[in-house]
Amino acid sequence: MIIVMRIGAPEEEVDAIVKQIESSGATAHIDHGSERTIIGIRSARHDLDESMFRLLPGVEDVKRISKPYKLASREFHPANTEFNVGGMEIGGKKIALMAGPCSVESEEQIVEVAKAVKAAGATCLRGGAFKPRSSPYAFQGLGEEGLKYMQTAGKVAGLPVVTEVMRIDQIDMVCKYADILQVGARNMQNYDLLKELGRIGKPVFLKRGMAAMLEDLLMSAEYLLAGGCEQVILCERGIRTFETATRNTMDIASVAVIKRFSHLPIVIDPSHAAGTVEYVASLALGAVAAGADGLMIEVHPNPKCAKSDGQQSLTPPQFAELVQRLKRVAEAIDREV
Numbered sequence: 001m002i003i004v005m006r007i008g009a010p011e012e013e014v015d016a017i018v019k020q021i022e023s024s025g026a027t028a029h030i031d032h033g034s035e036r037t038i039i040g041i042r043s044a045r046h047d048l049d050e051s052m053f054r055l056l057p058g059v060e061d062v063k064r065i066s067k068p069y070k071l072a073s074r075e076f077h078p079a080n081t082e083f084n085v086g087g088m089e090i091g092g093k094k095i096a097l098m099a100g101p102c103s104v105e106s107e108e109q110i111v112e113v114a115k116a117v118k119a120a121g122a123t124c125l126r127g128g129a130f131k132p133r134s135s136p137y138a139f140q141g142l143g144e145e146g147l148k149y150m151q152t153a154g155k156v157a158g159l160p161v162v163t164e165v166m167r168i169d170q171i172d173m174v175c176k177y178a179d180i181l182q183v184g185a186r187n188m189q190n191y192d193l194l195k196e197l198g199r200i201g202k203p204v205f206l207k208r209g210m211a212a213m214l215e216d217l218l219m220s221a222e223y224l225l226a227g228g229c230e231q232v233i234l235c236e237r238g239i240r241t242f243e244t245a246t247r248n249t250m251d252i253a254s255v256a257v258i259k260r261f262s263h264l265p266i267v268i269d270p271s272h273a274a275g276t277v278e279y280v281a282s283l284a285l286g287a288v289a290a291g292a293d294g295l296m297i298e299v300h301p302n303p304k305c306a307k308s309d310g311q312q313s314l315t316p317p318q319f320a321e322l323v324q325r326l327k328r329v330a331e332a333i334d335r336e337v
Contacts, residue, residue, distance in 0.1 A: 002076050003039040003053050004061040013058030014039065020056065024048065029225075031077050036060070040076045042226060067261065069218040071225035072232075077263040083231050085203050086160025086179050088123040090233060091265035094336045095326070096294030098162055098267070099319060100126040102309035103139060104146035107153070112301050114157035116316035121323040121337060124180070125150065125159040126296055130166050131308060132186050139307040147177035154179075162205055162296075168196050175202060185209050185237055185272075188220050198227015207235040207269070210248065214257050221264060234258060234266045235296065238273030247275020247312070250283050255290040267294035271312045277303070280314060281322050288329045288337070297322075 003017060014030065014037055021028040026043035041048065050062040065075045082091035090096050099117040104110045104127045114125050129146030131139060142149070147163065154161040160179035165171055166187060174181055180203045187193055188209035197204050204224050208217045217234060224232050236255070238248025250273035258266045270283035284295050300306045300313040314322065323337060330337045 001041040001043075001048065001050060001062065001064050002070075003041070003059055004063065005037040005039070005058050006060045007036050009037060009058035013056075017053060017056055017059070020053065024052070027226075029071055029076075033077075033079060038076060038078075040065075040071055042070060067218075068215070069222040069262070072218045072221045072262050072264055074261060074263050079263060081230075081232075081263045081265060083203070085124070085231070087158070088160050090203075090231075091293050093334075094123075095288060095292070095330055096124060096267065097122045097323065097326075097337065098124040098126045098294060098296040099299045101128075101300045101306065102271075102298050102313065103128045103131055103307050104142055104149050105307050107149040109301065110146075110149045110153040111156055113299055113316065114153035114159060116301070117299055117319060118157040118159055120316065120320035121327075122159065122319075125154050125157065125161050126298075127153075127161075127163055128308075129163055129174075130170065132164075132166060132184055144173055144177075147174060151177040165193075165197070168193055171196055171200060175200060179203070180205050180233070183207060183220075185212075188212055188217065191220075191223055194220060194223035195227055198224040198229045201228070203231035203233065204229055205233045205235060205267070207237050208239065208254070210238075210240045212239070214251075214254055218258075218262055218264075221262075232264050233294075234262075234264050235269055236266060236273075236292075237269035237296075246273060246279060248273045250274075250287075252286055252290050255287065255292050259291060265293035267296055268292045269296040271296070271298040271309070275312050277312055277314060277318075280312065281318075281325070284322060285325060285329050288326055288335075289333065291333070295326075 029040040099122040131141040162180035164182040182205040241249040268287035303310040303313040
């Protein structure tokens, strides 16, 4: 349920409604729009009577949200969510470019990549210190040592850092070094992890699960929003289908669907969708044309020697060339890279 306030409704009227909501055992979520305030009501009760709010001072309308995700819906928050993380714009006219290696392998490697992608136009450094791998014998990441290297590289290049957190007991550690915490595809429905991440006050980058519907993704985002996280970034990284020509099938329609039903920004990861470097550029260009708010692209100085996902990683020169092509596509749809 949402309460739409009249234009110019004073704060005391908003506060009075919040108190009424809380007295009924529900939780209020306030969205201060450019013209009017919308108050979302989250309650386990299904018998909450909207008439108890309709006649309160300052109320223009009371509506029930039909979608199971409430706070993530455009009904609650009609305008696009936009915010800035360490100088990187998300959700606005400028398209975010997150680039870096799949795994942090050494300080020298991540600093080299950070400098190169920043020079090419990247706005955020990506990299993995904890790596969920299909094989227990594959490289699992450098852990906290890798986080320290990423933080150093981000500072050297002047870029915010995004990296994955896999478990609740890693959250405090990752928060010390990263600007944005990533939830990987395998953890999209790890609800205990999402609940904890909702409370920490840092932006969260939420990847779509490999067999998840878009409603599943938005319901996972709802856990973060309900916990208090206001800076949620969704990511389409390809889903598992019967097709084997690519690692995953990139659902380009996800951009349009998310834009229709949710205010949250959506980023495309063409590297994991493609699985091979030959397709990354085409998928990235298509994502920008479709209206994605950002890209997450794997870049490695020597992909043949990469400890993970080298086959889908661009070299720094390839990334720089792609950025120039992305700029032309972005300009055609009145956006910027």
